[in-house]
Amino acid sequence: MGRPLYHRSPKTHGGAPRAPPARASARSELTMSFTDPHRVLSKAIIRKYIVAAGQTVKGGFQVKFAADDKEIQDAGADSQLAIGVARRPGKTYAAGDEVEVVHPFTAIVDMSVGTGGATRGKELHQVADGVADAPDWNAAGATVVPICGRAMQSGVAADHIGVGIYSSFRIAT
DSSP, X not given: OOOOTTOOOXXXXXXXXXXXXXXXXXXXXXXXXXXXXXXXXTTOEEEEEEEOTTOOEETTSEEEEOSSTTEEEEOOTTOTTOOEEESSTTOEEOTTOEEEEEEXXXXXXXXXXXXXXXXXXXXXXXXXXXXXXXXXXXXXXOOOEEEEEEESSOBOTTOEEEEEEOSSOOEEO
């Protein structure tokens, strides 16, 4: 007849059958409301930054680069320079604190900077010889261009910089 499926070797597990893993009760599953936050971070790009001198950062709010590639500050409302969201909603980080930032990118890749250069935190578009700063969202007389990502570093023509790539493209107008 053979061994039952749950049989374990006496040498490794004492020979006793193992109980199936405990399952949450139906009642506890039903108590979750639609106002509870849902988080899926298994594929998120999360990097650590330092809050810039004289700045504070609020957890759960958008952040932008400060004076260098490793420092951040609050992005403020409608910021075109936001690079992600500070973790831990409700917590306020002071200058010098380390903060985990969740980026809205599918990847961060090396790209060549083209004519016009790239500025840390700005959206980029493709030019003939690489990527360059895209026009601001509401700039007067701006040309319509497809956005290919966001600069994670500043650079001049022929430099290689990290660029956060979005899962979909936006058109700057």
